[in-house]
Amino acid sequence: MPTMRTGLVIAGGYATKVRRVIFAQLSEDIKEKRIDSKTVAFHVAQLNRFLFTVLVDKLKVDKRDAVRLSIDYEVSEGKILWKFDTLRVEVFRRVPDEEVTAVLTALVPEAEKIMATPVEYTVEYAGETSDGDKIYVLKVGEREGGIVEAIPINEEFLFVKVGVLLVPEPTKIEKVRVALEGKTHEEALKESINDLLGRGKPVAPEEADSIISYVRSRLGEVRPEAKIEYE
Known part of the structure; x- marks a missing residue:
């Protein structure tokens, strides 16, 4: 099962890094038409929507803070299925691990709902x-x-x-x-x-x-x- 890993990245650039990693990992799948690029973009945008809720709304991460993210996923029937039970979020500032764990415990069960909810501008x-x-x-x-x-x-x-x-x-x-x-x-x-x-x-x-x-x-x-x- 593939794993998306951002490596260490500033929080302001996490969404771009997630997109680049996923498209690089799925380049062969896209080429072989197991999934199309628009669908990949859609699922990546949904994941980034959820990560925004975690990092910005709940953990109040500043865009200059460093973060490291990873999550397992699989491609099935032309879709990306995110394995949220494997989601790992590391924040390199004064955010206690207990706070990060508490936020993920509260939000992961709501992941599908959060991803489907438009950002309120x-x-x-x-x-x-x-x-x-x-x-x-x-x-x-x-x-x-x-x-x-x-x-x-x-x-x-x-x-x-x-x-x-x-x-x-x-x-x-x-x-x-x-x-x-x-x-x-x-x-x-x-x-x-x-x-x-x-x-x-x-x-x-x-x-x-x-x-x-x-x-x-x-x-x-x-x-x-x-x-x-x-x-």
Whole structure:
């Protein structure tokens, strides 16, 4: 039975490392059509969703902390079956082993439910650039969740020029239409998060940070009368 091992990795990059390891391990299975790449991506995203709950929501791990993760799995009938009873989480900071064990004991029985539950984003309008683009900041709880630069088109849809979502894994969003259907821009973006994640491209944390910096730099071009609030 294969085992996914991240090795030692900073917490901010765990999702990317998990994805890379699984795709490398299953490259032959994908080639032989025992499982397709989209299905692999789906199951990896679900695992990363669960790991986000463990590491961020419950253990409050900082993105600069070091972690080491491992879990056994098998490929069966074109799907990945995660063996959560083998999940091992090591956090290299002042988190007692007893706390980690308690969190896993509580969450592992709920793993399937947690993986199937979408991440709850909030969307906040940040400002308008000098050329009319709208900037929206996304959050997951009090944590930074991403950023989007978009253009409203004829009150029918919002055209996302570029953006990035950080949870459950860094994902670049580019050139995507979001139907408004009478909703506010914020409501439409929030309700489209799952679709945006599905249509986006997973990227390394460094590229995600670069996109965020670029879009935030566009906030510097905002008209003087517009109010901008930085985190």
